[in-house]
Amino acid sequence: MNKAIDISVLDGVIKRTIETVETSKSQIFDIAESARQQGNSMKLELHELRQEITKVIQKVDALELAYRKSRNRLVLVSRNFHMYTEEDIRVAYEDASRIQVDLSIFRERENNLKRRRDDLERQLRTLEETIVRAEKLVSQMGVVLGYLTGDLSKIGEALESAKQHQLMGLKVIQAQEEERKRVAREIHDGPAQSMANVVLRSEIVEKMLKNERVLEAQMELHELKEMVRMSLADVRRIIFDLRPMALDDLGLVPTLQKYIRTCEERMETSIDLVVFGVEPTLRSSVKAAIFRLVQECLNNVEKHAKAKSVQVKLEFVQDSLSLVVKDDGIGFDLDERMGTGGSFGLLGMKERTQLLEGQIEVQSAPGDGTKVLFQIPLKI
Structure with missing residues (x-):
């Protein structure tokens, strides 16, 4: 009678433990998903930021060239002031001054954009590390859940042969969890990443169409079609590995x-x-x-x-x-x-x-x- 009571108490402890582990696993998974969504938004912002940096750099290069020309013009006017009117001299000085101001503004803007880009890249790396750690924790909790719901859920029967089957049971559960992890990783690294990229690229296409950049949008759509075709092939391969129809x-x-x-x-x-x-x-x-x-x-x-x-x-x-x-x-x-x-x-x-x-x-x-x-x- 006492033995039955002890087993009942132990079963209750195990059930509560399973519920706690399942809740924690779900919360960690939600954290990973939230981090992944935030990472996708940051990738879109980073993509747009890099495009903006490229445009600003081109503008800075053009202003530097214009500034050098205006300085040369100013030197020429200053050296030969008797050949030019006061209006010519004034215009040369004003042009050089205006271009210098514009150049300073765009250089500062370039530096600010690069600092923002570097900050975004650091945040993105941190998010990716968080996702990896969260996935590892979810996998480890999956092993624990498999062990608790497998061998220990029938504790009365398991006590008789636990010493003989404990090692084999744990290894089988670990092997199953590794297989699940492999499939999850294939889906994450293949179709899931491709789909996230499709969402990102489709948003870019929307912006192109709003700006009437039709040819660029058509090229992006062509690449999107190829990306979806490759994702479909990956999904079919994963399905075949799981259960060949x-x-x-x-x-x-x-x-x-x-x-x-x-x-x-x-x-x-x-x-x-x-x-x-x-x-x-x-x-x-x-x-x-x-x-x-x-x-x-x-x-x-x-x-x-x-x-x-x-x-x-x-x-x-x-x-x-x-x-x-x-x-x-x-x-x-x-x-x-x-x-x-x-x-x-x-x-x-x-x-x-x-x-x-x-x-x-x-x-x-x-x-x-x-x-x-x-x-x-x-x-x-």
Whole structure:
């Protein structure tokens, strides 16, 4: 009875902790978004300020040239005053004086604009640092939330096997959070930045049209169209990485062929896909899991192997699938790697294979490449 009470109290503490962490995470995210919006406004102001500085500098250069000419005219008149009327001398002095005053005004304006530009650039750098720190905090809180809502939300069951599964659970949660962070970073650095730039450039186009600068506006619109097209390609690539729609439409093998062609272009590595047998009708979850196994293997090759060629072999035999991914890269010491707990990639593949009730074997040695073998039953 006392044990049940203790667990109930602990569950209550955990729930309150989760609520606090979620609220803090939301607040930090709002701070980051507010900083990002402020940064976009500052970027627009900085863009306009730089254009204004360019115009002022051109004006200063023109006034300096005019001032030198007026000084030369004044010297000429002064030296040969007997050849010029008093009106000529007066006009020469007034012109030189007026241009000198204008030059002083525009030089001061140039200095003020440059100080404002430097101040804006410093503020923008500070905002960007704030955004990076906020995103890091949100990511760390995501790990904490995953841990609290995962292992500890069922504290009664977790107490029996916590020592055995704590390390694995934490690593899996961290791997999931890293994947979310990767996707978030891709969206932030790709489509999100492009969309922010589209908003910025569209405001510039509006101002051009108001000032009847039609040709410049048309050029900006053309660039905007190309930017949107590139953003759309980025979004489609991210969607494909998250869940290839072709798996359900075309099947496992055609999807792998398409993915491998993309990997070859990105990695600049020769990847050969060999298929034996005929692909049977597979459940959607099984196709997705097998695709992820190949994807994880190729990701590991890209990050660590430094391979020149890779072979992916699929063999459908009755009610099972044999999958082999082999590269000619630098390899690694398998005993040493597993002795340190293994990498997230190997742990993820091992857990995914276990969910499929299959088996995984990794063969590797320094300088001798790596070979990963999977044996997966297709009727689970």
